[in-house]
Amino acid sequence: MKQYTEEIMDILKANNLRMTKTRMALMMMFLKSEEPLSVSEMLEALSSMKRGVNKTTVYRELEQLQLKGIISTVQLGDRKQYYELASRDHHHHLICLECKQIEDIDMNEEKLLAEEKKMSRKKGFVILRHSLEFFGLCKQCQCQE
Amino acid sequence: MKQYTEEIMDILKANNLRMTKTRMALMMMFLKSEEPLSVSEMLEALSSMKRGVNKTTVYRELEQLQLKGIISTVQLGDRKQYYELASRDHHHHLICLECKQIEDIDMNEEKLLAEEKKMSRKKGFVILRHSLEFFGLCKQCQCQE
């Protein structure tokens, strides 16, 4: 907890961001969370704070953090945005369609990047990023079918 | 035009779907379109029809067609669903972040499927589908930067 706080303060200072309670709380959530977070989850968690936090504030905060490159967004097939620390290495997700559990996966992307280059050349596109997500059923949810 | 109409009637008959003007118009759009379509695009196009078409109808129609396996959905990074004919072979998209142009790409997926199997074994997940989209700048939009 203590070491998190210092880590966060360093990050914020380095990015010229003021230290506010919302910001601290959000950063804490991102550092602790194993999964990408949705705004509704954040609001839920923040609602326990004294006087709560307005959703506008959260959206604006996320925009800031994204602009500074501290967090990045992921689309996971439903209609919301999810957010996670950008400092994590590039990776993809395994999403259980039943229980919505999300797992990070790191796979060998050489072949994918090679394909990317080939396409890029052929089509004249500059490819800036890709999004690759896998959907299925986790071990538990398979058994309950 | 004529051959499209017959093709559509065959598809509908084969799927036990009544032949209505909305349905015909939507199928026509799907057959003609090079790109996945959003509901707003469909409504725009359908609004020129006599008496227009209600959005509820379009949503319900899309659900039907999806249920019958005639169309399928794609997520392209914004907050909407896009739809395209399911009969097209499995493929991915190249999306221009500037002009929103969408191109189909077909790439060799052997390696990807191999990775999928490996992950599946390791994590105990059954993988049912994946989503892979590339984002960047098309030839024209690169020059205008």
Place this chain on the structure above:
DNA sequence: CATGATAACGCAACTCAGTTGCATTTGTCA
């Protein structure tokens, strides 16, 4: 061709994620 079952439709009112304008509060630095 008439007709009845039911699929398809329109409308109004809703949900839910995200946005905007504007007035107020708070963090930081001199």
Place this chain on the structure above:
DNA sequence: TGACAAATGCAACTGAGTTGCGTTATCATG
């Protein structure tokens, strides 16, 4: 400590998608 920009709250909005319910149109059957 005070000034000023950054951060916040609130209310009202947008845009995608949904729901309930009453009406209309398609089509198999006679």
